Amino acid sequence: MSTIEFSATVELSSDGRAFLKLPFDPDLTWGVKSRHHVSGEISGRKFRGPVERHDSGWRLSLGPAWRRDCGIEVGDAVTVLLAPEGPQWDSLPTDLAEALDAEPEARAFFESLATFYRKGYLRWLEGSARRPEVRRERIREWIDLLKAGKKSRP
DSSP states (O other): OOOEEEEEEOEEOTTSOEEEEOSSOHHHHHOOOSEEEEEEEETTEEEEEEEEEETTEEEEEEOHHHHHHHTOOTTOEEEEEEEEOSOOGGGSOHHHHHHHHHOHHHHHHHHHSOHHHHHHHHHHHHTTTTOHHHHHHHHHHHHHHHHTTOSSOO
């Protein structure tokens, strides 16, 4: 997964929220998702958050507390470094990737999850690495939970 660097100007939306427009399509760069969880830097200050699709394209919202603490204002030109956060599609074990490929609804939900939830599912599945029969059963349960829109196991 690649890190993207670009320059942008902090803009203000019609509802009063500050954001950065992305000059690239994250679906083309990092794979298709409804939301991309990213981390990186904005003008040398650490940042984590989701990149979301809006009418005018993809954008990164900048919360008021984060902007205040970093001294970044609407209208400021900034340099941005972003990379996808957490486990990504190309790093999944083959059996998990195949199970998700067979269930597009589960895959889409898994990819929309924040890093915390993706890692939680993967830790649970990896806990059965030495017991193939348990792993297969956990993968089936995992797919069912994802299809039901569950962020984590009960």
